[in-house]
Amino acid sequence: MITTNAKLAETLALVAAMPPAATANTERFTSVVDMGNFHQALVVVQLGDMAAETVTVKAYACNADGSGAIVLAGNSPAVRPASAADNDGKQLLMNVRAEDLLESGLHHLKIGVVTGGATGGPVSAVVMAHPRQGWGTAHNAASVAAVAG
Numbered sequence: 001m002i003t004t005n006a007k008l009a010e011t012l013a014l015v016a017a018m019p020p021a022a023t024a025n026t027e028r029f030t031s032v033v034d035m036g037n038f039h040q041a042l043v044v045v046q047l048g049d050m051a052a053e054t055v056t057v058k059a060y061a062c063n064a065d066g067s068g069a070i071v072l073a074g075n076s077p078a079v080r081p082a083s084a085a086d087n088d089g090k091q092l093l094m095n096v097r098a099e100d101l102l103e104s105g106l107h108h109l110k111i112g113v114v115t116g117g118a119t120g121g122p123v124s125a126v127v128m129a130h131p132r133q134g135w136g137t138a139h140n141a142a143s144v145a146a147v148a149g
Contacts, residue, residue, distance in 0.1 A: 024119060043125060
């Protein structure tokens with residue numbers, strides 16, 4: 001439900017997050033999203049002061065507990081080249097439609113971020129989704145502390 005008078009904070013839900021933390025060659029994941037409730041999701045990954053290592057963002061279809069993960073073909077992975085100067089303070093965006101998960105037979109989504117070396121840097125991510133029914137605010141993750149405006 002999107003109308004021209006509706007606020008984005010009302011129509012989109014913040015459904016998953018990966019809090020800011022050092023990320024290196026051990027993949028970190030967002031929480032799992034049940035895409036059966038959503039048309040599509042927008043993933044926003046924020047990079048901090050990164051080492052000169054590749055940064056890879058992958059979308060996975062998975063079970064409700066995050067197990068059985070399969071990399072989604074077509075929109076994943078997004079790879080940034082190994083360059084500290086080109087990766088510092090950058091954002092990576094990825095769109096995932098619920099239909100993208102159909103081939104896997106799974107309907108849960110999680111996002112993984114990993115670097116190509118042991119140094120890495122601070123990374124955070126959020127997943128915003130457009131609900132099939134109702135307002136986004138009804139679907140916000142429990143970690144959402146406030147919606148202003």
